[in-house]
Amino acid sequence: MAAYIKSILVGTWSLIAGLAITLRFVFKPVVTCQYPHAVPKIPDRYRGHIDFVYDPATCSHKCIVCGMCQKTCPSGCISLEGEKLEGAKKKTLSVYQLNFTTCSLCGLCVEACPTGALTFSKEYNLAGFDEKEYHFDLIKRLQERP
Numbered sequence: 001m002a003a004y005i006k007s008i009l010v011g012t013w014s015l016i017a018g019l020a021i022t023l024r025f026v027f028k029p030v031v032t033c034q035y036p037h038a039v040p041k042i043p044d045r046y047r048g049h050i051d052f053v054y055d056p057a058t059c060s061h062k063c064i065v066c067g068m069c070q071k072t073c074p075s076g077c078i079s080l081e082g083e084k085l086e087g088a089k090k091k092t093l094s095v096y097q098l099n100f101t102t103c104s105l106c107g108l109c110v111e112a113c114p115t116g117a118l119t120f121s122k123e124y125n126l127a128g129f130d131e132k133e134y135h136f137d138l139i140k141r142l143q144e145r146p
C-alpha cells in the first residue's frame with residue numbers, strides 16, 4: 001500500500017515539475033520559427049552562394065571581366081567569358097557560371113573582386129534532386145531579380 005501511495009506521489013510530482021517547465025517556456029521569447037511557412041530573419045553576415053551586386057548606375061552588374069575571382073577561387077567553381085562588342089574598347093561579360101556544388105563559401109572571390117561586383121546572396125532555401133540545380137547563371141539571376 002505504501003509503495004502504491006509513493007508511486008502516486010512521485011507521478012504527481014513529476015507531472016507538476018513537467019508542467020512548471022512548460023509554463024516557464026510559454027512566457028520566454030520565441031527563438032524558433034515555423035519553417036518553411038515563416039521566413040527566418042537572415043543575419044547581415046550570412047553567406048549564401050555568391051551573387052552579383054546590382055549597380056543602379058548601369059542597371060546591371062559591375063563586372064569588368066578581369067578574371068580575378070576565377071583565378072582566386074580555390075575550388076575552381078567559377079567560369080566566365082567576355083566578348084568584345086563592335087566598337088567597344090573593353091570586353092563585356094557574356095557568361096558567368098557558378099558551380100555551387102564545390103563552393104566552400106570561402107569568400108576569396110568576393111575579396112579579390114576589384115570593383116565590388118560580388119557579394120553573398122541571402123539564399124537559404126536551396127534543395128533539389130539534381131546536381132545541375134546548383135549551377136547558377138549569375139547574369140540571368142541578376143536580370144530576373146525583382
Ligand code: SF4
Pocket residue numbers: 050072073074075076077078102103104105106107108109110
Ligand atoms: S566563395 Fe570561395 S569557393 Fe566559392 S566561388 Fe568564391 S572563391 Fe570559390
Ligand code: SF4
Pocket residue numbers: 062063064065066067068069070080112113114115116117118
Ligand atoms: S573579379 Fe569581379 S570584376 Fe573581375 S571578373 Fe570577377 S566579378 Fe568580374
